[in-house]
Amino acid sequence: MNNPRSRTVKLGLLQHACGSEPKKNLKKTLQLAEAAVRRGAQIICTQELCPSVYFCQSEDHENFKLAEPIPGPSTRLFQSFARKHRVVVIASLFEKRASGLYHNTAVIIDADGSLLGIYRKMHIPDDPLFYEKFYFTPGDTGFKSWETRYGRIGVLICWDQWYPEGARLTALQGAEILFYPTAIGWHPKEKAEYGVNQHGAWETIQRSHAVANGCYVAAINRIGLETPVGGDGIEFWGQSFVAGTSGQILAKAGVDTEEAMVVPVDLGKVDVTRTHWPFLRDRRIDAYGDITKRFRD
Secondary structure, eight states, X not given: XXXXXXXXXXXXXXXXXXXXXXXXXXHHHHHHHHHHHHTTOSEEEOOTTTTSOOGGGSOOGGGGGGOBOSSSHHHHHHHHHHHHHTOEEEEEEEEEEETTEEEEEEEEEOTTSOEEEEEEOOOOOEETTEEGGGTOOOOOSOSOEEEETTEEEEEOXXXXXXXXXXXXXXXXXTOSEEEEEOOOEEOTTTHHHHHHHHHHHHHHXXXXXXXXXXXXXXXXXXXXXXXXXXXXXXXXXXXOEEEOTTSOEEEEOOSSOOEEEEEEEETHHHHHHHHHSOTTTTOOGGGOGGGGSSOOO
16 A cells, blocks of 8 residues: 655665775765765765774874864865755764864754754763773763754764664654664674674664664664774674664665665655554653663662
8 A cells, every 4th residue: 555645765874994094085985975866865874983994992192183173174075065966964073072072973964055963972882992982072962853855864873872762862853764873893803702693783772773763773884894003903894774664674785895875765654653553652751750860779
């Protein structure tokens, strides 16, 4: 049966490797974005920290030189691209907000090139080779959504993807698509023992956000082995994907292929899914007060 409220929008997910030169990385990002445009993409999203290698593998003050103000050179570059091609762009950048104050930030740019707003990563990890607390101040924008030319979207970043609270609060603002710019991979020595389960958990948790909120989820990851400080480095597992409103995988990129993956989604299915699986209706908001506690002793 045809959905009379069908609204098809094409998402462009940009998955690629990064090298040591930010200008070359941005050039590659824009080349992939242009490839996505040629295939009809209307909302394009980069991977996390797209202008650089994943520098958080070490705690090094030199890496703060990679940061830039927002709006700044990279923001304006993506604004120009959005305006020229009439597409929405989500770009993940390293923001220098002030001296000594830095964020992991996504810029949300509408199809006329206007900067709709920013989202600053809320959950900041601190794990071996993921030393983000050294660099990033936790976000203070809260969880947000934006009405773009092609639909209402929400944006969260990487470590945020493990938290159902962030997905829920974004969906409650009407987001029809949740975008997760990401940089996640295996420690090569652990891959044989833990790799399958680690990747499976990453994919499952985000598919569950789609189910619980009746919306689309797009996760955009990088590829390649990065060893900016020597050692074994991180082997990014790629496999960017889009999940449908019932959590089904609609499309998935390869493990080690650079891709501009274009995926059509029908935003009309958000209303249909939320009506037939009325999880938002049946929430017991009167009973959730303890969710704001760290732990219930």
